[in-house]
Amino acid sequence: xxxxxxxxxxxxxxxxxxxxxxxxxxxxxxxxxxxxxxxxxxxxxxxxxxxxxxxxxxxxxxxxxxxxxxxxxxxxxxxxxxxxxxxxxxxxxxxxxxxxxxxxxxxxxxxxxxxxxxxxxxxxxxxxxxxxxxxxxxxxxxxxxxxxxxxxxxxxxxxxxxxxxxxxxxxxxxxxxxxxxxxxxxxxxxxxxxxxxxxxxxxxxxxxxxxxxxxxxxxxxxxxxxxxxxxxxxxxxxxxxxxxxxxxxxxxxxxxxxxxxxxxxxxxxxxxxxxxxxxxxxxxxxxxxxxxxxxxxxxxxxxxxxxxxxxxx
Ligand SMILES: [Fe+2]
Numbered sequence: 001x002x003x004x005x006x007x008x009x010x011x012x013x014x015x016x017x018x019x020x021x022x023x024x025x026x027x028x029x030x031x032x033x034x035x036x037x038x039x040x041x042x043x044x045x046x047x048x049x050x051x052x053x054x055x056x057x058x059x060x061x062x063x064x065x066x067x068x069x070x071x072x073x074x075x076x077x078x079x080x081x082x083x084x085x086x087x088x089x090x091x092x093x094x095x096x097x098x099x100x101x102x103x104x105x106x107x108x109x110x111x112x113x114x115x116x117x118x119x120x121x122x123x124x125x126x127x128x129x130x131x132x133x134x135x136x137x138x139x140x141x142x143x144x145x146x147x148x149x150x151x152x153x154x155x156x157x158x159x160x161x162x163x164x165x166x167x168x169x170x171x172x173x174x175x176x177x178x179x180x181x182x183x184x185x186x187x188x189x190x191x192x193x194x195x196x197x198x199x200x201x202x203x204x205x206x207x208x209x210x211x212x213x214x215x216x217x218x219x220x221x222x223x224x225x226x227x228x229x230x231x232x233x234x235x236x237x238x239x240x241x242x243x244x245x246x247x248x249x250x251x252x253x254x255x256x257x258x259x260x261x262x263x264x265x266x267x268x269x270x271x272x273x274x275x276x277x278x279x280x281x282x283x284x285x286x287x288x289x290x291x292x293x294x295x296x297x298x299x300x301x302x303x304x305x306x307x308x309x310x311x312x313x
């Protein structure tokens with residue numbers, strides 16, 4: 001349990017994991033392994049871990065096409081029954097566990113009908129701003145690293161997850177009311193960023209306007225800008241070169257490189273994202289779209305905000 005009681009009833013503390021189905025597990029295994037994740041073969045699919053961290057960040061199942069199956073949120077043990085009461089009071093229908101998932105937790109649907117899970121879990125969102133490192137050398141010292149000796153990039157954790165929605169403003173209200181998330185910032189009805197009240201990155205869940213549900217990107221925290229660059233270059237050398245980066249966002253302020261995955265969505269290397277401590281009153285703003293996506297970086301690729309899951313459906 002946390003020693004902080006949010007106003008407005010129980011609230012989730014973390015985005016626990018997400019679940020995708022993909023048409024070829026071998027392709028997924030290769031992609032996420034090269035990206036730097038600890039990809040484990042399990043009965044029924046794959047699981048994504050980060051090296052040195054026991055938390056399971058994602059579940060990947062075989063399917064006819066790539067699809068975001070569900071998103072799972074973590075809550076403290078003492079809050080699960082309070083959530084049941086809250087759901088009943090709000091008229092949020094509890095549904096059966098989807099066939100693709102393990103049993104456990106409370107299942108419901110978001111406003112677009114996508115399953116979501118609320119589960120008792122350890123808090124996996126950070127408790128403080130995560131370490132951002134820069135290295136330099138003094139005069140007369142050599143900092144050169146031969147390209148062939150570029151270090152392997154090993155993300156430390158999942159930072160956030162961005163999903164498509166048919167109505168950004170409706171969903172802000174839903175996640176605030178139902179899950180206790182808070183709006184960090186938004187740009188009109190195009191995109192919104194939400195944090196956890198027990199302390200999380202500037203966003204653990206982000207929303208992008210579309211005509212239906214889907215996954216836009218998973219974002220993985222690394223400690224240096226160099227890792228963002230090396231990771232992006234490594235993935236580009238393997239053919240995943242139609243991404244976006246290196247750049248720096250405005251909202252969240254993180255340095256980014258988005259790597260296109262094999263299914264029309266992205267995996268992001270991210271570092272130094274803003275952190276919102278437990279109970280902190282972050283002044284949620286509504287920012288002009290043209291002024292809030294990125295401070296610097298290459299031009300936005302064509303179709304960057306296209307929900308290919310709907311096109312493939
Ligand atoms: Fe991101």
